[in-house]
Amino acid sequence: MIKVVTLGEIMLRLSTPGFERFVQAESFDAIYGGGEANVAVSLANYGFDTHFVSKLPKHEIGQSAVNALRRYGVNTDYIVRGGDRVGIYYSETGASARPSKVIYDRAKSAIAEAKVEDFDFEEIFKDCKWFHTSGITPAISKNGAEITKAAMKAAKAAGATLSIDLNYRKKLWTPKQAQSVMRELMEYVDVCIGNEEDASLCLGFTPKGLDVNSGKLDVSAYETIFKEMMEEFGFKYVVSSLRESYSASDNGWSAAIYDGKEFYHSRKYDVRIVDRVGGGDSFAAGLITGLLDGKSTKEALEFAVAASALKHTIKGDFNMMSREEVETLVGGDASGRVQR
Amino acid sequence: MIKVVTLGEIMLRLSTPGFERFVQAESFDAIYGGGEANVAVSLANYGFDTHFVSKLPKHEIGQSAVNALRRYGVNTDYIVRGGDRVGIYYSETGASARPSKVIYDRAKSAIAEAKVEDFDFEEIFKDCKWFHTSGITPAISKNGAEITKAAMKAAKAAGATLSIDLNYRKKLWTPKQAQSVMRELMEYVDVCIGNEEDASLCLGFTPKGLDVNSGKLDVSAYETIFKEMMEEFGFKYVVSSLRESYSASDNGWSAAIYDGKEFYHSRKYDVRIVDRVGGGDSFAAGLITGLLDGKSTKEALEFAVAASALKHTIKGDFNMMSREEVETLVGGDASGRVQR
Amino acid sequence: MIKVVTLGEIMLRLSTPGFERFVQAESFDAIYGGGEANVAVSLANYGFDTHFVSKLPKHEIGQSAVNALRRYGVNTDYIVRGGDRVGIYYSETGASARPSKVIYDRAKSAIAEAKVEDFDFEEIFKDCKWFHTSGITPAISKNGAEITKAAMKAAKAAGATLSIDLNYRKKLWTPKQAQSVMRELMEYVDVCIGNEEDASLCLGFTPKGLDVNSGKLDVSAYETIFKEMMEEFGFKYVVSSLRESYSASDNGWSAAIYDGKEFYHSRKYDVRIVDRVGGGDSFAAGLITGLLDGKSTKEALEFAVAASALKHTIKGDFNMMSREEVETLVGGDASGRVQR
Amino acid sequence: MIKVVTLGEIMLRLSTPGFERFVQAESFDAIYGGGEANVAVSLANYGFDTHFVSKLPKHEIGQSAVNALRRYGVNTDYIVRGGDRVGIYYSETGASARPSKVIYDRAKSAIAEAKVEDFDFEEIFKDCKWFHTSGITPAISKNGAEITKAAMKAAKAAGATLSIDLNYRKKLWTPKQAQSVMRELMEYVDVCIGNEEDASLCLGFTPKGLDVNSGKLDVSAYETIFKEMMEEFGFKYVVSSLRESYSASDNGWSAAIYDGKEFYHSRKYDVRIVDRVGGGDSFAAGLITGLLDGKSTKEALEFAVAASALKHTIKGDFNMMSREEVETLVGGDASGRVQR
Amino acid sequence: MIKVVTLGEIMLRLSTPGFERFVQAESFDAIYGGGEANVAVSLANYGFDTHFVSKLPKHEIGQSAVNALRRYGVNTDYIVRGGDRVGIYYSETGASARPSKVIYDRAKSAIAEAKVEDFDFEEIFKDCKWFHTSGITPAISKNGAEITKAAMKAAKAAGATLSIDLNYRKKLWTPKQAQSVMRELMEYVDVCIGNEEDASLCLGFTPKGLDVNSGKLDVSAYETIFKEMMEEFGFKYVVSSLRESYSASDNGWSAAIYDGKEFYHSRKYDVRIVDRVGGGDSFAAGLITGLLDGKSTKEALEFAVAASALKHTIKGDFNMMSREEVETLVGGDASGRVQR
């Protein structure tokens, strides 16, 4: 099995049942997830020897986060145990014109307080073929930024391919702060994943002619941006999912990629949303899978888009789709007929 | 804080879970609500010093209705305690071509059996700026009609603005009975809210050219009706929400208003329905808020329509939206993007 | 009351809650259902003296299946008690591009192991006006095939009208096996119900010009097939529901019938799906009801299509709609307005 | 099968989940039950051809009550459909020193408003071997009293054995009212079931030396009372369950009977309570079964006590125990070892 | 109405359903509670004009805490809004030999970060008759200690009676830290509530001859301690609940008080536990009520013990018992008979 590693934070998501608003909730669904953890679960699902690197408290809430990953086949041996808190975010699911809403309570979590020395990156990246992380971990704390950088350096040295999902979080830092940290990480990155906002905020790029709230996307604008990004940072692939938010219930979903030679815009899916959290992560995992499998750029992209379109129909952060199920959709069967 | 008062019945709604039919239900969600109570909760949400006037039994079911209102910030000091029953209605939620269904069991409730003397309307309407009620309370019993009339008289005397939601209920009375009671209440009314059916049944108006089951609405017909209504009754505003029932799952939702000078038809929202009960009440509350805030007629209407479009996405009778959230939708962002 | 009989298997359906995937489920909804049992419940709902014939273990799981039928008015006196297992199927509900999925665990169930001698068909079909079965029971085992044949023979002898829903199940047998059993049963059949795939697989017909996965149906092709089928097998009616799978969430739903004189294609409904399992069974029950009621071929078909369009909005296998509710939809009111 | 009939009211019990108090409940379990209906379900469970006589509205809540009975094998053909309301009672389950609590909302229910002419008692009691009713139905309304009397007369005329459970309800009538109605019904009664309070309040007897709140029972006092009751009213059996309320969680449970010859006090069970509602009804049904089976007085009593001790472990009003399970406990195995 | 004030933290308790362990939980019940908030709800329940003072974030989780208090009649006007976090604690319910378990995540909550200047204590304590707080708020942070001291000073100046529940929390501070803060607060305290451990840890007293894990209590030891405490600190009353932990399921529950004249040991209740969290708070509230009502020391103690014995049967932190219900138990009826 091919060894892959992701690094980041896994949080406890406290999610109101059904479409309940926070002030109505008498209970919360307890879901463990987080960007890179979500990617790890998808990769384990697709059959890779997947390792998640993080730090979690020794108590039972920390253990529950570990267990959620183990349940779905992620190797948790590299998770350091210690610290006080599992980061939390509260979420409620929107519908129609009412947006989904997230309230973060993640400060001072175990991984945000962790130190570079907590991790034996040489051991972690031994025989590792791919390392994925995101712009969230560097944003949670100075320590998070240092750990991310040390991990990327070690992964590169070990010969892994590196992907990053820029994922700008405005509650965590300012664009200025983000850019001061993120720009220098780019030298290690092979595959840069980011939508139009993230590219602008994390790296200082300004997508032109895009009104991100309009629900309309001018795809051709991406070709220009992607090429410019590749020139400046030397990425091997620049990729972005493209979401058209018709409403909180219905989205258009596609993606674009540039591999230095050609620019592709994928098939677009109209998705009826069950839970869109983790949609981008399932896209990243689909892309990594496609590229590790040796698919062509276009095929890898179509696999990633189909995988993540399906994620929108699944409750929770993790994408519970098999390779076969994704390939069926890539193959064109979106009829939704009962599989008996 | 501006003092506002609503008067009416708050019932126990026994609602089947999800899309279950009555005969399938092994449990009922226990939701307390009712037209004027729903208006009160919205007004409290928007920051008014809101009082709900009614009568409820001293037992724990009565207390639970009080508690539901207190939870969301409504002042319940004017609720008289006594009588035997909390009125009940059973509801199941439809989907697609299957309509939602309501079975009433509200006869002999505490408020239907209450007497005018139970209430100290002078105290209640002291410093009150707005009084809202509906055509339901006068319909539940002779006592209900007397209480409503006494309240409207006292509110008027106290200098409040009066609004009424006509809300014809065919299970409670005949058009003839309704008109004999309702027409004489109109002299107190400043703002008359009613859809095309209600105007006809409660007040004897016949909307022309409207086929209420067709799902098609000829908006221009409303202008004529509204002007005629204003002429006859001396309203300051005539308003109606306009529902286009494509199915039990999807509706078009807009509204029209006439303020003696101009007739406006609002923006129309296509709503994916979570729970449409209380949609009209959230509209009334939005309108009252807009007018109390000193918005223009058109702006007040747009606030009301946006507020009530959002209500359709919320489980239960009460509209759990803040001013800010409503204004965001009025401002044009219906994209439903996650609010982090 | 008119006596009607259906024969088949009632299983325990273990259904994940909401849209959960199997691997996420911590509980299963326990739903008892199965093709002919579903038809029986609909017929009981419509007021017929409905009997379900099967075999179920004496233990409490068997008893629960009996109770589910009794609850909805089906007479269970002809259900033989014995054997070891209640057949099981696991189901998860799809959404958007993710199909619903079914895993069967039905081998060696009590009815699959039952013998012809377990049943007193003379008593069962005494005064019976209609007998309905399907192509599933003959497929579950050799015994199932023998029981079906014996029942059809006895029903015919007793003067009942016979209908069959072909319902090919590829997990249970091959087309070759199916045809060897099913073709000879056709001599007893008056009303043959089957979609394009079933006709091909069970009876060796090949629908031309139909791509069943494309979501596009060429209705005219059915006219040809239906006429050919009638010629060869001497059916009085050939009928099929016509599903257009836009996605797992939304389907087009209509039907076609040929009665030896005319070919009709019904009105088409666009359905937002709550639970599509049992859709075909509710269609069969609607058709039987229409024909037993003495409706015209076209009216019977429209009743059946409306009934089964409504089924798609109801959780579980059974169609919980009354005659009145179906007739309202047939009458053209698909607005979904609240019924108070 | 032996035909037995019970007559009374079946209500909707709205029961808070777990140990929640009314003011905490966000949902209610929907349980259909009522004294005589509970007896009917037990009798159906034990294999009798059991009929329940009542009146229920035509709407779906009335239908749900019918369905609850059918589910567990009770014949509902004698239930008249009409009227407006299904009677309701709210219940919360106590624990330790906190008592369970019931709030009634049963006035004006369909059966309370029914008329003697609604029922064809000649048809109902044809071939009936046993008729059971209680002191509740005569208490709910003047009509209820008339219907009960007419039924008892007709049952007696048809040759049935008659049992009554006195069941005094202080919310429904005063002792004076009760005695004016109940005393004259006694002439039809063969088996009189009542605890010490009921005998006093319904029939004017005063149990001596019993402090019903003390949790201590002087069994010998019952022998005197039972003999006096038999003398005055000519009963064939006088019976009472004997509850020792240690707390809301734990009770002692036994019973006493006098058959004109001997007085027996049964074995006493210490029961850990899951749901004690319907305990008395399960006792009545056990006794009827024992006597109909031809058991000795003592054996019949032990069967009844064991059956009702087991009821206390079952959620809901209905006793879901088979004959075999009751006999096992009568036989002395109270070890609670897992039955595999 | 008599005005009473409590000050402290209200947290979000994330409680596993039933007896589930943390690592099993797929959801958490969302319960808002905390020592002084629990006292406030009880006092509001008993009819006092009760105000809770704290600081909570403006977001919806903060609002939900406010709403929980309002629902049960607590005035929340003195709650300052601001800060980032609602403190959290996770809880699982033990049984038999398995103890209940609590994991705190309360650092940096809004109240822990609040400042004395956030509160207008002059306004808050105007006309206040009683002020209650605990040893938890001073423990959560330096700010918490300052706020508590300022509040006590202001309450004393306003003429209120002051009570404190010592409530030592070893996760929050060391005995040394506790004593340095708590000892100097004692000068304001009229009523000191604390069990044997708290007195030792917070104030430096050492209860002699008590083995707190043995489940055996030597009540006479308390008389000595209470007298010594009163001498040193000048309390008017020294009180403690006395828990005998037979197991996580069953406890003995009584209390002792010394009022400067006499030492009383209350009646002891054996309680079957539903949820013991908040037991001590319900005791404090019962005592305050008894003393404010003008009961004798002994009567006040018995009211407090009965109230808190009943709390153990109620899910959640809040004690949902009315005065009447508590008085019934004080009056000696612990039979748990159904209240109809």
Place this chain on the structure above:
Amino acid sequence: MIKVVTLGEIMLRLSTPGFERFVQAESFDAIYGGGEANVAVSLANYGFDTHFVSKLPKHEIGQSAVNALRRYGVNTDYIVRGGDRVGIYYSETGASARPSKVIYDRAKSAIAEAKVEDFDFEEIFKDCKWFHTSGITPAISKNGAEITKAAMKAAKAAGATLSIDLNYRKKLWTPKQAQSVMRELMEYVDVCIGNEEDASLCLGFTPKGLDVNSGKLDVSAYETIFKEMMEEFGFKYVVSSLRESYSASDNGWSAAIYDGKEFYHSRKYDVRIVDRVGGGDSFAAGLITGLLDGKSTKEALEFAVAASALKHTIKGDFNMMSREEVETLVGGDASGRVQR
């Protein structure tokens, strides 16, 4: 980490919620468990490198069983994937005099149909220190018996210590069949675990002076039996848990062991039962842990008894207790005081 292996069947347990009887259940909790799988989870919990050997279908129900094990840290690499069925058992939880009940539907499961050749026992037992299995797997099928024998042989050859839990299942085989298979397996066994019934039925021993339904146990009888068993079969340890079934709610729980030198009877716990399924398995795991840890015979037994007493308080088959929690109880703290 020390490598341990268990072999057996993991089933899907369909468990009714709360105390519901089968015929009341509208849903089932989905719990994966089985004797040896339960032992494996405990051993993983205690920190061993634990492997479970079995065969499970490739479909999602099989995968869910794998995931349940992975979640709690069991290595599932030796689970062969294939076959059709996951074995099922239905369970309902008794209370008081009503016993818990189990209905099996496990025939033809993947492991029952598996073959010796499916497993590479040499690889499986490489470096394995302990192998545990039970008398259930040999009972499920001839294949199961062969697989068990092959595994025991290989484990012995690899130098592992072998334990077996006799666990006679009367639904699976007769005593005669059991003895013909089981007796010859004994030569490999080091530690024989079995209660009085199992010893008799599986191995032909007759415990004297024990009435297993009486709830009374004569411990001294065990000493004799254990010694005789050791003599005949050459075991190193003979062990049995000793259950006293006071009722389905309360049990006495202790154990006895003989190590060739001394006979010990452990401390006895009175347990209030939440879920007793898996109690014996948690005992076996506790014993294995104690012996692997190098505890004395007596200490190992006390650890095992405490661990399994605690299991009775945990829902589901798996024992979710840590070493520390077990040791606390062994240390004598059974007070159940809240752990904060």
